[in-house]
Amino acid sequence: MTTHGYRTHDCNYLRKIDIGKTVTLAGWVNVTRDHGGVIFIDLRDREGLTQVVFRPEESAELAKRSHSLRSEDVIQVTGRVAPRLPGTENPKLPTGDIEVLPSEMSILNKAHDLPFQIDTDIHNEDLRLTYRYFDLRRPQLARNLRMRHAVTKATRDYLDSQGFIEVETPILSKSTPEGARDFLVPSRLTPGKFYALPQAPQQYKQLLMVGGVEKYFQIAKCFRDEDLRADRQPEFTQIDIEASFVRPEDIYALTEGMLAAIFKAARKIDIKLPFDRLTYREAVGKYGSDKPDRRFGMELVDLGEDFRASSFKVFRGALDAGGVVKAINAKSFALLTIGQSDELTEIAKTFGAKGLAFIKVEGGEWKSPIVKFFSDAEKNALKTKLNVEEGDLILFAADKWEVATEVLGRIRLRIAEMQKLIVDLTKLDFLWVTDFPLLQFSAEENKWNAVHHPFTRPKAEDVALLDEEKFSEVRAEAYDVVLNGVEIGGGSIRIHEPDLQDKMFGVLGISPQDRQSMFGHLLRAFQLGAPPHGGIAMGLDRLVMLVCGEESIRDVMAFPKNNRGMDLMSQSPADVDPRQLRDLGIKLAAGDARAPSGKESPPKK
RNA sequence: GGAGCCUUAGCUCAAUUGGUUAGAGCGCCGCCCUGUCACGGCGGAGGUUGCGGGUUCGAGCCCCGUAGGCUCCGCCA
Numbered sequence: 001m002t003t004h005g006y007r008t009h010d011c012n013y014l015r016k017i018d019i020g021k022t023v024t025l026a027g028w029v030n031v032t033r034d035h036g037g038v039i040f041i042d043l044r045d046r047e048g049l050t051q052v053v054f055r056p057e058e059s060a061e062l063a064k065r066s067h068s069l070r071s072e073d074v075i076q077v078t079g080r081v082a083p084r085l086p087g088t089e090n091p092k093l094p095t096g097d098i099e100v101l102p103s104e105m106s107i108l109n110k111a112h113d114l115p116f117q118i119d120t121d122i123h124n125e126d127l128r129l130t131y132r133y134f135d136l137r138r139p140q141l142a143r144n145l146r147m148r149h150a151v152t153k154a155t156r157d158y159l160d161s162q163g164f165i166e167v168e169t170p171i172l173s174k175s176t177p178e179g180a181r182d183f184l185v186p187s188r189l190t191p192g193k194f195y196a197l198p199q200a201p202q203q204y205k206q207l208l209m210v211g212g213v214e215k216y217f218q219i220a221k222c223f224r225d226e227d228l229r230a231d232r233q234p235e236f237t238q239i240d241i242e243a244s245f246v247r248p249e250d251i252y253a254l255t256e257g258m259l260a261a262i263f264k265a266a267r268k269i270d271i272k273l274p275f276d277r278l279t280y281r282e283a284v285g286k287y288g289s290d291k292p293d294r295r296f297g298m299e300l301v302d303l304g305e306d307f308r309a310s311s312f313k314v315f316r317g318a319l320d321a322g323g324v325v326k327a328i329n330a331k332s333f334a335l336l337t338i339g340q341s342d343e344l345t346e347i348a349k350t351f352g353a354k355g356l357a358f359i360k361v362e363g364g365e366w367k368s369p370i371v372k373f374f375s376d377a378e379k380n381a382l383k384t385k386l387n388v389e390e391g392d393l394i395l396f397a398a399d400k401w402e403v404a405t406e407v408l409g410r411i412r413l414r415i416a417e418m419q420k421l422i423v424d425l426t427k428l429d430f431l432w433v434t435d436f437p438l439l440q441f442s443a444e445e446n447k448w449n450a451v452h453h454p455f456t457r458p459k460a461e462d463v464a465l466l467d468e469e470k471f472s473e474v475r476a477e478a479y480d481v482v483l484n485g486v487e488i489g490g491g492s493i494r495i496h497e498p499d500l501q502d503k504m505f506g507v508l509g510i511s512p513q514d515r516q517s518m519f520g521h522l523l524r525a526f527q528l529g530a531p532p533h534g535g536i537a538m539g540l541d542r543l544v545m546l547v548c549g550e551e552s553i554r555d556v557m558a559f560p561k562n563n564r565g566m567d568l569m570s571q572s573p574a575d576v577d578p579r580q581l582r583d584l585g586i587k588l589a590a591g592d593a594r595a596p597s598g599k600e601s602p603p604k605k
Numbered sequence: 606g607g608a609g610c611c612u613u614a615g616c617u618c619a620a621u622u623g624g625u626u627a628g629a630g631c632g633c634c635g636c637c638c639u640g641u642c643a644c645g646g647c648g649g650a651g652g653u654u655g656c657g658g659g660u661u662c663g664a665g666c667c668c669c670g671u672a673g674g675c676u677c678c679g680c681c682a
Contacts, residue, residue: 035640038640070633071632113632120631199682200682232681552675
């Protein structure tokens with residue numbers, strides 16, 4: 001970018017070759033080193049640092065004024081590029097061979113008392129979020145923003161190269177019954193009615209396929225009114241992709257190519273293609289999770305065959321009831337603390353186990369309350385299958401498949417944290433999880449819900465099961481892409497036939513009237529020449545988080561909200577003027593909502 | 606809705622496990638310092654230990670409650 005007046009170069013530009021030039025720089029005072037006589041300033045802009053030196057013998061007046069400079073003042077200096085005195089060069093700085101001797105200096109903006117220092121660690125996230133615009137100057141956040149840009153740019157470039165076009169879809173949209181709670185927007189022009197902010201552009205992207213777009217993508221804002229987490233914000237961004245006349249293989253190849261382009265652009269690394277694939281049954285059976293972290297071992301081992309006729313009632317009973325017996329071997333963890341042991345038991349109970357059976361191998365002995373019930377054959381089976389050695393801790397779960405796998409999966413992850421098993425933090429383990437179940441029974445609602453969403457296609461060979469009402473066995477043409485135990489994207493091939501879609505709505509317990517009022521447009525669209533189609537949505541925030549090595553998506557968003565969904569900087573959500581509510585035909589319920597309390601914010605103009 | 610951890614100066618943290626006047630570094634203010642690069646030196650200001658209650662001769666520390674923050678479960682793909 002050319003600059004007119006404010007500066008001639010950025011703060012990471014000048015080198016030896018520029019010595020003698022007269023330049024103008026502008027930026028923030030990073031640090032001052034005031035020697036009483038000579039004063040050094042590290043001037044910072046987003047590109048880097050340049051040392052500026054004020055010397056009384058060059059300009060007494062300037063040197064005097066420079067004493068008042070403090071960190072984060074914004075200044076502009078014009079001066080001569082000079083070599084540093086021999087022996088005072090700074091090899092740590094790219095500009096460390098030179099310095100600027102100003103003949104002019106103006107303070108563009110004075111920084112008053114700082115809420116915290118830019119160059120020190122700060123853990124008070126409350127304070128950081130309140131002064132987010134200030135926190136963004138810290139190198140780490142500045143880097144994250146640029147990394148995010150590199151990711152979205154690589155995404156757009158790659159998808160463009162594959163013939164995809166970016167299409168925007170509405171933010172003011174329609175509430176749908178399935179999925180997360182919607183954010184609602186009252187309509188002034190149709191009082192009493194509401195828009196909903198989109199949880200994802202799902203229906204729109206399918207309708208774009210009906211519209212003949214064939215290859216669509218969008219870097220799309222999505223909104224879900226649910227509780228927050230380190231990796232969940234009420235508004236977040238998806239890389240949303242949909243294509244016509246595709247099979248899962250097409251989506252896999254496209255996604256892998258895109259991720260390769262992203263990691264190449266952002267991190268200059270080549271990721272290994274193609275990704276491994278696990279079915280949902282394999283992933284959960286082996287790792288106790290549908291988003292397995294395979295950067296460490298400790299896999300779940302199935303012991304059903306070995307204990308089918310066991311005299312140990314707990315195991316035998318679980319198997320007789322159609323359940324499973326599984327175990328993990330936490331290598332060299334026999335000496336865990338009481339606290340750790342209690343915590344693991346607590347996890348087991350939280351996720352539905354009655355208890356947590358264990359064997360500690362100490363001094364050549366199997367220390368365990370249950371081992372006395374095992375036959376020699378059973379012990380030998382354990383020893384072989386679990387590779388039991390001195391110092392190991394074996395943990396068992398005997399329950400329904402779903403419970404036993406989840407319990408051990410959660411414990412596996414916690415033990416990996418306790419033992420710090422993930423040593424290589426640069427490792428990237430991508431994989432596909434395929435063949436998800438289509439439906440899941442909700443005991444709470446006493447009905448079947450879509451695991452993915454209601455538009456997901458059942459696998460062709462499982463459609464018959466749908467008619468037989470064997471809902472738990474129906475697999476979906478759906479897939480997730482997982483990186484290091486984090487689900488970074490998911491998608492499916494969709495239903496494009498009105499009768500199949502209608503059948504699906506029926507299974508989900510949506511009445512014929514509701515189908516028409518809520519999805520009539522979609523069903524009609526499917527009667528006007530709908531191509532087979534499918535796609536995927538990638539969680540951009542989570543992806544960038546992993547690219548940056550961060551542990552929270554808040555650190556890769558410019559202006560995130562805190563745990564309670566509040567923006568501490570702008571103090572939103574906030575009261576609104578009563579007139580705004582009146583225009584919308586909204587009355588706050590007395591007592592419940594924090595209705596007008598006398599102390600209101602002044603009316604907006 | 607539930608569980609865990611946390612809350613001491615503007616920031617990051619200490620406080621000998623219940624003992625006299627709550628300290629340090631950075632930052633801030635003042636003075637000194639002409640080659641530093643986390644410059645240095647001397648001095649100073651800055652605290653209702655989140656808030657409320659209790660136990661005790663005595664509480665930053667123990668107990669109860671409460672607020673806020675973060676992490677997790679529920680919830681959410």
